[in-house]
Amino acid sequence: MELQRLAFSFFNGEVASRYWLDIVHGMWVTTYLAAAVVIAGLGTGLALAMARSFQLKVASFFIVVFADAFRALPPLVVIIVLFFAFPYVDLAMSAFTATWLALSLVLAAFAEEIFWAGILSVPKGQTEAARSTGMSRLQTLVYVILPQAVRLTIPPLTNRMIAITKGTALGSVVAVHEIIYYASSGASEAGNPTPLTLGAAAYVVLFLPVVILSRWVETRFAWKR
């Protein structure tokens, strides 16, 4: 009897058949949002780390302040400030844009720190040797330093990317139509938590392969000297 009630509540076929299409649509939005965050976040983070490597005092100072601030601020707080506070000064943005921008800023901050640590880990002699062959500073960075630095950054970057793309679920708070939005609105509409089970399953389907892949990446690119 207990088991039957459990099945009726959490694995209700009739409820599932009504809501699974919504969840699949949510999965598409989640994937799309996550991809956009990864591209913008990693790109910005790399650009900032490169800018910092030119060691201009003022620029470096602002990059460090940016990276520190967005590593300290909880992502949900950033989303809420962008979405709820900015409209007061006529800077309204869609829920999707606010979530994308917030998560990209946070990822950029972490990525900048990771890339910067990677750049620092390459011995100075490499730069000196490259420069003395007549390469410009930018060429040295792109062709000599970064290829060596990036390898070391792959494990921590992978972990951070997983953590932040999981943050796409936070978009549901400002009603981005991703998995959790459909799952929780479905659950309250049907008076049955089956849509939440579907939503949870959807996340496992999307993220479990990534987590398992990250284990492989970690051993493949581990620090070895």
Place this chain on the structure above:
Amino acid sequence: MDQIIQVFFNAAIFERAWPFIWRGVQMTIALSFVVVPIGIGSGLAVAMLNHLHHKWLSRALMAYVDFFRAFPPLVLLLFIYGGLPFLGIDLPLFATVALAFLLNTSSYYGEIFRAGLESVPAGQAEAARSTGLSRAQTMLWVILPQATRNVLPDLVGNTLEVIKLTTLASVVGFTELLNNARNAQALTYNATPVVAAALIYLVLLWPLVRLVSRLEHKSIVVR
């Protein structure tokens, strides 16, 4: 400029919202002080069980850790919050939130401690055992201190992440800082409370960010 100050840094609104915000700060700190030790303790337990090198136990723990690392914490929280009543279980909100965090944080801390335990060479345990220390003593006095030191940057970094995670509790109406700030914003039609909350998080967590940076930098230089 005037408009920005009026909307984002309004002193009158801030003064009205402050008791509310202050209450939220206290709840955030209280929640952190419950969630972080539970997470560290349970993560350590997961890693030590894994360290027994029992084949099936280790596989089960690995599956547990991967499963909850794949699961967004907000999803876990909403699932537990929305699902438990259907099981006839009625937990206070604080306990519901703590339970959701326990499942999430134990897997992250567990993974960190696992890496730490593995980083200690086997010779250390053998040497300790041959001096007559019991297995428990070896773990406690020889392996664990070295393991913890080796993964200290990750431990502190994850603690920072866990404290930031406490903001998720606002989604289920737990009266922590973000929740109270949002309510104050809705009541006053002014962004000041939310901006103030963001600044409070910044002030509280910045030292921790600096600490993580220093520890990480040190660990790279040492290598």
